[in-house]
Amino acid sequence: MDAVPSLSPLSMKALTWHGQGDVRVDTHPDPEIQEPTDIVIKVTSTAICGSDLHLFDGFVPMMKEGDIIGHEPMGIVEEVGSGVTRLKKGDRVVVPFTISCGHCWFCEQTMYSLCDTTNPKPENARDAMGHSPAGVFGYSHLLGGIPGGQAEYLRVPHADVGPIVVPDGMTDEQVLFLSDIFPTGYMAAENAEIEPGDTVAVWGCGPVGQFAIQSAWMLGAGRVIAIDREPERLRMAKENSKAEVLNFEEIDGPVHEHLIEITGGRGPDRCIDAVGAEAHAANDAQALLDKAKQAVHLQSDQGYALQQAIMACRKGGTVSVPGVYAKTLTLPFGAAMNKGLTFKMGQTHVQRYLDPLMKKIQDGEIDPSFIITHTAPLDDAPQMYETFRDKKDDCIKVVLKP
Numbered sequence: 001m002d003a004v005p006s007l008s009p010l011s012m013k014a015l016t017w018h019g020q021g022d023v024r025v026d027t028h029p030d031p032e033i034q035e036p037t038d039i040v041i042k043v044t045s046t047a048i049c050g051s052d053l054h055l056f057d058g059f060v061p062m063m064k065e066g067d068i069i070g071h072e073p074m075g076i077v078e079e080v081g082s083g084v085t086r087l088k089k090g091d092r093v094v095v096p097f098t099i100s101c102g103h104c105w106f107c108e109q110t111m112y113s114l115c116d117t118t119n120p121k122p123e124n125a126r127d128a129m130g131h132s133p134a135g136v137f138g139y140s141h142l143l144g145g146i147p148g149g150q151a152e153y154l155r156v157p158h159a160d161v162g163p164i165v166v167p168d169g170m171t172d173e174q175v176l177f178l179s180d181i182f183p184t185g186y187m188a189a190e191n192a193e194i195e196p197g198d199t200v201a202v203w204g205c206g207p208v209g210q211f212a213i214q215s216a217w218m219l220g221a222g223r224v225i226a227i228d229r230e231p232e233r234l235r236m237a238k239e240n241s242k243a244e245v246l247n248f249e250e251i252d253g254p255v256h257e258h259l260i261e262i263t264g265g266r267g268p269d270r271c272i273d274a275v276g277a278e279a280h281a282a283n284d285a286q287a288l289l290d291k292a293k294q295a296v297h298l299q300s301d302q303g304y305a306l307q308q309a310i311m312a313c314r315k316g317g318t319v320s321v322p323g324v325y326a327k328t329l330t331l332p333f334g335a336a337m338n339k340g341l342t343f344k345m346g347q348t349h350v351q352r353y354l355d356p357l358m359k360k361i362q363d364g365e366i367d368p369s370f371i372i373t374h375t376a377p378l379d380d381a382p383q384m385y386e387t388f389r390d391k392k393d394d395c396i397k398v399v400l401k402p
Contacts, residue, residue, distance in 0.1 A: 013402065014068040014151030015381045020058035023382050028068060031147065031155035036083030039159040041075035041093060045172040046149045048072075048381070048398040049097075049180060050206050051276070051324045053389050055140065059277060060326050062124055062141040070150025071097035071137040072179040074172060078153070086160045093163035095149065095156055096350035097180045099135040102161035113347035118158065119144045133347060149179075150381060152402040164354040167362065173369035174361055176399065177211070182368050183353040185211025185274070188322035189219050191344035192270035197222035201259055201268035201312060202243070203305035205233035207371050207397050208322055209274035213241040214366060216272075225268065227255060227305075232373075232394035240370050256312035267314035275305035276323025303329035310336050321345035371397045378402040 016026040031040050049072050054060045074094040077087055087093065100112035107115050115134035119125060122132035124142050135157075138148015147155065156163060166175050185208050194200060200216045202209050205228040216224050226237035227246045234245040251258050260267045309319050310332050319341055336343070360366050373396045376384050384398045 012152045013378055014147070015070060015378065015400075017055060017063055017067045017069050018065050021056060023056060023069065023385055025379055025381060026066075028147075028151070031153050033079055033081045034155065035157060036081040037158050037160060038079075038081040039077050039084055039087055039156045039163070040079040041073070041095065041154050041156060041163075042078050043073050043075040043149060043152055043154055043402045044092075045075070045176050046070050046073040046151075046378075046400050046402065047176060047179070047181075048150070048384060048388055048400065050208065051139070053385070054277065054324060054326065056385050056389060060140045060142070061128070062145075064141060064145065067138070067140075067145065068147040068151055069138040070148035071139055072176065072181070073137070073149025073151075073154055074166070074176050074179060075154065081159070084159045087163065087165070092166040094166060094175050094178045094354075095137070095154065095163045096178075096183075096354070097137055097139075098162075098347060098350055099137065099144075099146065099157055100161050100351055101158050107161070110349055110352045112161075112349040112351045114349075121145060136347075150378065150400060150402075152378070162351060164358060167358075170361070171369070173372060173399065174367060175358070177207075177368045177371065178350075178354055178357060178361075180348065180350065181207045181371075182211050182357055182366075183350045184208050184322050184348040185213075186215040186218075186353055186357060187348045188212045188272050188274060188320045189215035189221075191318075191322075191346075192216070192272055192320040193318045193342070193344070194219045194221050194270050196220040198269040199223040199225070199263055200270045200272065201225045201227065201309070202272045202274055203227045203309060204273070204275035204323065205230070205237040205245075206274065209233075209272075210236060210241050210371055210396075211368070212272050212274050212322065213237060213243045216270075217242065218360075218365070221270075225259065225262075227308075230391055232391075233396060236370075236396060254311070255308045259312040263314075267312050267317065269314055270318050270320065271309035271313040272320045273305045273309050273323045277302055277325050277327065302327075303331060307332060310339075310341065313339065313341055315339045316341070318342045318344065322348070372399055374398045376400055 099118040104116040118135035125132035135144035226243040
């Protein structure tokens with residue numbers, strides 16, 4: 001009798017980081033249950049996040065060649081650890097990008113992205129930040145070096161705390177963004193402390209900005225102003241998210257002065273920086289210097305959107321920062337202090353928002369699939385990273401199908 005050939009240990013396709021501007025679909029060992037609280041899912045949809053571009057462009061430290069990236073996955077449960085009680089094989093689940101234990105002090109306060117226990121390499125983060133936040137899928141060894149979700153299969157630790165089961169009848173496209181960008185936009189609006197009738201200014205009309213705009217309306221904003229320079233993003237903000245739009249390349253003078261002028265001299269009540277570290281600015285001397293620093297990977301003091309938000313925000317207002325920053329910034333902090341501004345920021349406590357936002361989708365209050373502009377097989381991921389980064393073909397959000 002012929003021997004049954006063994007399966008190759010390198011049997012899963014996954015998008016792998018090989019250096020700045022170099023991601024490839026390689027083969028890797030299939031993930032396995034490592035702890036009783038793990039599950040393994042077969043990924044059915046996974047998205048490219050704007051923060052993945054920070055990895056692609058080399059802005060985030062402690063990446064290693066061979067790292068599997070991606071942190072916006074969903075799929076079908078294939079294997080279940082002996083300690084998992086909430087999920088079973090065959091369940092269809094969305095997986096939050098943050099990994100949380102559920103029992104540390106921070107998780108008990110529902111600050112899931114600050115979990116004390118899930119970064120397996122906390123010393124890296126402590127050296128850079130003073131403390132370690134939660135581990136994150138597919139996002140550098142600063143946050144654990146945990147294999148990510150742009151792959152055919154994914155091991156999910158602490159499965160009773162993270163994934164949410166998808167109700168029957170809902171498509172991947174409706175629920176996928178519960179993994180990150182919908183809760184991130186919602187928490188950004190919540191952090192802005194919006195009161196009924198407030199004027200809210202949102203910098204950045206990418207996916208997080210679009211969800212921040214829609215969430216601002218949900219929380220009672222009376223006026224929302226969206227700021228960007230990309231026509232297709234401004235068009236989506238106007239047509240889908242019902243915001244007033246401002247192309248900062250088409251106005252004379254600084255953005256903050258224009259915003260103060262169009263709000264009767266007061267400034268927006270709440271400002272949201274949904275751009276983060278790679279904000280664009282006019283071609284002034286400081287912007288050119290920052291671009292030169294980026295080219296040689298020096299510490300860059302960007303933060304144009306955040307600078308503008310501080311200067312524009314009304315006295316006593318709130319600045320919310322969901323945009324990702326990894327380095328030291330130069331900010332007009334004297335203005336913030338003297339204007340009495342409140343700052344709220346941080347990675348998203350995704351698990352806190354899963355149930356209420358799922359209900360909003362089920363009730364028809366929002367259909368998150370509006371954000372998708374491109375769908376492609378996993379094999380096309382390297383090209384789609386370039387398309388997304390370079391904003392080719394009006395690209396705003398890419399969904400990959402392993």
